[in-house]
Amino acid sequence: xxxxxxxxxxxxxxxxxxxxxxxxxxxxxxxxxxxxxxxxxxxxxxxxxxxxxxxxxxxxxxxxxxx
Amino acid sequence: xxxxxxxxxxxxxxxxxxxxxxxxxxxxxxxxxxxxxxxxxxxxxxxxxxxxxxxxxxxxxxxxxxx
DNA sequence: CCTTTTTGGAAAGTTTGCTTGACATTTGCA
DNA sequence: TGCAAATGTCAAGCAAACTTTCCAAAAAGG
Numbered sequence: 026x027x028x029x030x031x032x033x034x035x036x037x038x039x040x041x042x043x044x045x046x047x048x049x050x051x052x053x054x055x056x057x058x059x060x061x062x063x064x065x066x067x068x069x070x071x072x073x074x075x076x077x078x079x080x081x082x083x084x085x086x087x088x089x090x091x092x
Numbered sequence: 093x094x095x096x097x098x099x100x101x102x103x104x105x106x107x108x109x110x111x112x113x114x115x116x117x118x119x120x121x122x123x124x125x126x127x128x129x130x131x132x133x134x135x136x137x138x139x140x141x142x143x144x145x146x147x148x149x150x151x152x153x154x155x156x157x158x159x
Numbered sequence: 160c161c162t163t164t165t166t167g168g169a170a171a172g173t174t175t176g177c178t179t180g181a182c183a184t185t186t187g188c189a
Numbered sequence: 190t191g192c193a194a195a196t197g198t199c200a201a202g203c204a205a206a207c208t209t210t211c212c213a214a215a216a217a218g219g
Binding site: 044045057060064 | 166168
C-alpha cells in the first residue's frame, strides 16, 4: 500500500514553524509530494531524501528509518 | 539522463569479494539493478538504499553522496 | 462567527526504478 | 587456448515516485 519508511518530517517542520508549502518550496517539489511523504503514502526518492536531510541539517538516518 | 548520486558499491563489493550477483541476492533485487545502480544509470529507491547500507554495515551517506 | 491558511487526498498523466529475458564482451583460470 | 564466470547493456513491461489541477475539511486568528 504505502511507503515502507517512517519519517519525522512533521516534528522537524513544527520545530522550524514551516508549513508543508514552505518545505515544498525549499525542496523544489510540490506540496502534495511533501504531504504524501510526510503521511507515509510513499517514500521519497534517494535524491530527495538527500535534499531533505540537507535542508534540515541532519543525516538521512536521523529523519527516515526502516520500519 | 542517469542517476544523480555517486556510490562506492564497486569498491565495497571488491573488499568483500562479492560479485554483482552475490550482492543482488543479498538485496533481493535483480543483478541488472545492481549493475545499473553501480554504474550510475539510475538511483536506488530509499528503501533499497537502506537495505544496501544495512548489508554493508554503513550509513547511507558513507555509500552514496550527492553529486 | 467569518475568512484565510493549512492540511489531506483524489484523478490523470509523466518519469524513473525495477523486473525478466536475451545477448555480447570481458575476465579468470585450468 | 578454451571454457566458465562475471560484467555491461538493450528492450518491453509493471510499479512507484512525482506532477498539476481540483475539492473538502480542519485549524488559526481575527
